[in-house]
Amino acid sequence: MKQMKLGTIGSGVIVRSILDGVKVTEGISLEAVYSRTEEKGRELAEAYGAEKVYTDLEAFLSDDELNFIYVASPNNLHYEQVKEAFLHGKNVICEKPLCPRREQVEELAALAEEKGLLLVDATPTAFLPNLDIIKEWLLKVGRVRLVTASYCQYSSRYDKLLEGEVPNVFSPEFAGGCLQDINYYNIYLNVTLFGKPESAVYYPNLCRTGVDTSGIAVLRYPDFVSECTGAKDTWGDNMVQIQGEKGYLCIDGGANGLTNVRLVTKEGEASRNLQENPDRWLYEVQNMTKMLLEEDHETIRERLKITAAVIEVMENMRKDAGILFPGE
Template sequence: MEHELRIATIGTSAICERFLDAVAKTEGVCLAGCYSRALDRAKDFAQKHGAELAFDDLAELASSPDVDAVYIASPNALHGPQAKQLIASGKHVLVEKAFASNAAEAVEVFAAAKAAGLIAMEAMRNLYDPGFAKIEQNLDRLGTIRQATFRFSKITSRMARLLAGERVSQFDPLLSEGALMDIGIYTMEPAIAIFGQPKRVLAAGICMSVPGEPLDSAYGKIDLAGEVLLDYGDKVVNLSYGKVTDDLIPSQIQGETATLTIGALPNCSQLKLVTHVDAGMAYGTVGGAEEELPVVIPENDMVYELSFFRDAVAGKAEALKRVHQFQQVTCDALTTMDEARRQLGVRFPADK
């Protein structure tokens, strides 16, 4: 495209602030406007970040000739409906994870974008970070992969409020939220991107009743942490996630020849490959040579996903190939998460 990609934002949260920092650091994109349900808030947010336009009407944003694309960082339950409305008006969409409430909704959004000749992309940053590409490049060195564990848990400051009986939006099934959708997705999508959809899913979790929700409500349960086992027949993949404890163990992909450890899964960094050594009878695991796999991660790695989005909108073949690959990952991951939620008993209004 001849001019800079003019992006508007939906939301005023911390993740939107971080995205706008990435916009300022990425060539070929600029902030055009900001949307919030409250116009004063939209104006304040726009002024703070140097945008000329402010909206409190989504239809007005969708029809604006001064906006090419929209970054959607609203609650998960709004992602699908907002994306479809924007696509119908000719806007490209970059949607914060989780892309939609469930797989069916994601399929609808991607189909609408394809029919309109537009880009719809999930802002799943650890897939677009260079560390994930480095992992992909080294998988063949592991030999036949038999097991993998992807882990990400951290205590959220909102937990105290939730346990005190406050209804917290990040743990509200009416908004398609919860630990799996917010933090478990960082474990799910790399696993699906590498191994595809599993043959079988087994889920167990720590759940609680939603404060203020009627006892007979279908949306009265939310997950705080969990484990999801993905059965592939020839390999087993374990996903561990949560918002009530801090997980200090690296993720790892274990092959018959070597093991690749991932110290920081959210940006796929701190990578190390350890080759197997046959030490005979040994009472414990014996690793061989260790090789650091260096990855350069900037202070704000959202610049990578934004750059891919910009290039895909511009029609660049390499970016389009990657974006289309990860569109399928988004759908397959949500399909697997739908099943995990079904087993946990966590339902959203968008579920049929």
């Protein structure tokens, strides 16, 4: 593929973070914007130089010029919108979490295969250069025994929840909650590095809507146990620590940042960082664009397998913890 011609769905903050990266990345350009309201769509289009604004989803997806749709709507809409995009012959980049349920991920992956289209979920963790350092240095810490990951980010939408509103991110109708939104990154990193755990339990702090505002997930692997903490109602030092019998890795910035990696063994200490730029979405856009332009189907399939495993772990933990979305 020579050029990714992008149309966006949604006008939240994340769209701007991604489009900031698109603006400076070769091989990808913004062509059209879909929003439910003309005004918001126009504002986004003007800020990022898109010619076309749609308020009709069908007309947007039927635009022949577009070959990629970026879905950045609330979680519950991803499945239907990705499916519709495929049915209109478009490749898709979808925000995380791709879907609330594993069977939905598998259905979308099968549809992409059937139609010869590309599907990738926009999880920055997967595209950060420091992930390679972590994989390399993991071999130096010996048998892993303990993993601790903490990603806590106090949300202005939590204030709104306390004021009596129900922001989408805290609504079961929109497949919200902290596990879906934040702890996702910890689970994603664990599954990327270690595969699917043998078992997993989630201990949530629930709010009045029935979803979680924070919580701790415990993942059990054959050789070790991993603790994943996520919060939208507190903040703290975000980090990941992977402790083995011969040493440990200390990763700054949490599972969605991976801003610096430190290795400590009996022989000494070393520190590395391949991410000079603090903008994690820039790395995501650049590396994802490269993978998609190369139409590297094998890598894309492998990534989707990781995504499906992450969603399965989250779905099971969530349901066991009594956090249910409509129809469940």
